[in-house]
Amino acid sequence: MNKYFRYAQENGGQKLHLVEDFGGGEVALRALCGRKPVKRGMWRMTINVPLANACHNCLRVFRI
Numbered sequence: 001m002n003k004y005f006r007y008a009q010e011n012g013g014q015k016l017h018l019v020e021d022f023g024g025g026e027v028a029l030r031a032l033c034g035r036k037p038v039k040r041g042m043w044r045m046t047i048n049v050p051l052a053n054a055c056h057n058c059l060r061v062f063r064i
């Protein structure tokens, strides 16, 4: 079964982290690099295209 991922950001202007997309608007609270949105408790937004710089740690995990 394929996994789907989206880019998520905790606050505006920050790097985009890759999070698993469970469908139905549900995404993982833990990014691939281990980052969690600690301040908000949730991601500010998720998008399916990298509009800004993506987190290199997330990308490294994603490509393994």
Ligand SMILES: [Zn+2]
Residues within 6 Å of the ligand: 016, 017, 018, 031, 032, 033, 034, 035, 055, 056, 057, 058
């Ligand atoms: Zn990351």
